[in-house]
Amino acid sequence: MQDSAVVGTRRSRIADFLRQLDPDVRTALHFDDSAIIGADLLISMCRALLDTGSDQPWYDRLESTFEEFDLSDVETGLDYILEQTQNKDVAISWLNSFKGVNYNAFALRLLGARDFKRLVDAVKEDGAIVALAVRRGLRASMPFAVAWSDAISNMTENQRKAVSKADILGLDFVQIVIMADEAFGNKFISTLPMDLTTATADDLVGWRPDDMTEIVSTIRHLVADSSVKRLERENSQLVRKIRGAKDALAHSEDGISQAANSLIELIDRILREAFTKEQVMAWIEANLPDEPGLTYPDENGVDQPNKRAEVLCFVYRGGPTAREAHEHDNGQGPSLIHDVLARVIVATRKSLQGFKHGDAGTQEEKDQLFSLLAGLEGALLLGLSISQVGIKGDKLPDNLEA
Known part of the structure; x- marks a missing residue:
């Protein structure tokens, strides 16, 4: 002692x-x-x-x-x-x-x-x-709740149903955190001598469900900043794609198509620089050989990884998918969060494809693209947080080394 x-x-x-x-x-x-x-x-x-x-x-x-x-x-x-x-x-x-x-x-x-x-x-x-x-x-935990909420908002109802335990996706974690904060403040914070701690004025003001819109707006900026900072640590050129998309939406006459192209290129470049297609195929064979919907035959009939497979390999950092089984998870296949993030990024890319040539320049299209961008930033923040992927320079697991 x-x-x-x-x-x-x-x-x-x-x-x-x-x-x-x-x-x-x-x-x-x-x-x-x-x-x-x-x-x-x-x-x-x-x-x-x-x-x-x-x-x-x-x-x-x-x-x-x-x-x-x-x-x-x-x-x-x-x-x-x-x-x-x-x-x-x-x-x-x-x-x-x-x-x-x-x-x-x-x-x-x-x-x-x-x-x-x-x-x-x-x-x-x-x-x-x-x-x-x-x-x-x-x-x-609020930035991650907002990131999760924004990310799954990029999925359609059918895409959500494709994920195991889709009922979890219906939970509003943002509201849950705000309500928990309010209840915790009323039951504990208000009854204790907080003046004896390092609590600030912000610490002592409880969040309320009525303020959710303002809180989420503030947190969403933090998510965007955190996502950019994580990408910048990996490759500063990737950050330019996000900034370029935002600048295009704000200033260019054909900004919607430019922004969509920048974000598609961002997704593709992240995946391309993380793992080669050969490495992704090796990872699938080693970890998810029985998982459907991860490959397609090329013109020569040779199986190739699709985007979902590439994103799964990315969010797993090319590591093992095996985990301990429990009542709600048999330990087989991708985990819920990895699977959702992979499907979100794939769904976002597919939605962005629709803006590449159908640019009418309406405010509704801009709002839709900003929503897709927020969801993508949320997915990237969560994906990089849980995987700690080094997009450039990280040593791969032995079974994936070229």
Whole structure:
């Protein structure tokens, strides 16, 4: 364990308080050693994630946090946290008992008024830190919710039905996140001493369903910026295609056809520079030999990968598709999210083809193309995020090396 100075500044106030109690008193209060270690680790993790002033990426900050603990304490703490988060009934039962009148009366008699107040204050202060981390984490998921929503909007109803478990595609994740944020704020944020945390004014203002249009508009700009930045890290020339499409829509008389051509070329170039057709065929044979609709015969009767196959290989980074089977997924074929993203990009490309020569220059066409562009940017953000594909220069898996 680290010294008391570290405990006092970086760690759990609950854990700090409980360590000062007699072990028998802690047991009577239903706090064992694993709970103390878990609280310490959880608060340290939250503080690391909330440290926006650090130049380190969040995963490096977490790793630094783990280095402050003994390895056995990290294992114990993570096991306790996972047990509480995975077994909701146990966690809810504990919270209800802790907030209950009987427990409070018992703890008050056992600790006395002074120490009971210290315990309550410690719980609230730790709770405020966790609540801020949860709220920021929830809001950090919003760009991906918007990206997902925009992406699947590029699919027709029939294309959605072609995907397994298509009922999931009908869920409005944007609205779910906003409603969850509002409920979390009302139930927790508003009841905790957030002034003891690094919460900003924006952190404390809850999102409301009535504000969804404005929120989504703001987040959509973030999605577009994130998509461009990810592409720029891979190949700055690809970014010019998106910028060129937007400029064409804004300034050119035949901007719709120009924008459509730029976006089609963007999709084709991404796929072309990710993997060759030979590599895609090798990947299909190694991972999805029984998946229908991935190849077509060329003029010589030789099977070639179609666009869906190329995009699937792209979003999988040419890696394995196998995964653990569970109740809703047998582990065979592409996963839902990979399959949806592949179909979205293929559907978007097909829709863009219709604008190449049928440019009437109407506002309706521009709106449709902007919608396709938003969906494409969302799909690219998600695809690059889950695959971390290096469009140029990444080493391929052994079975795909030329």
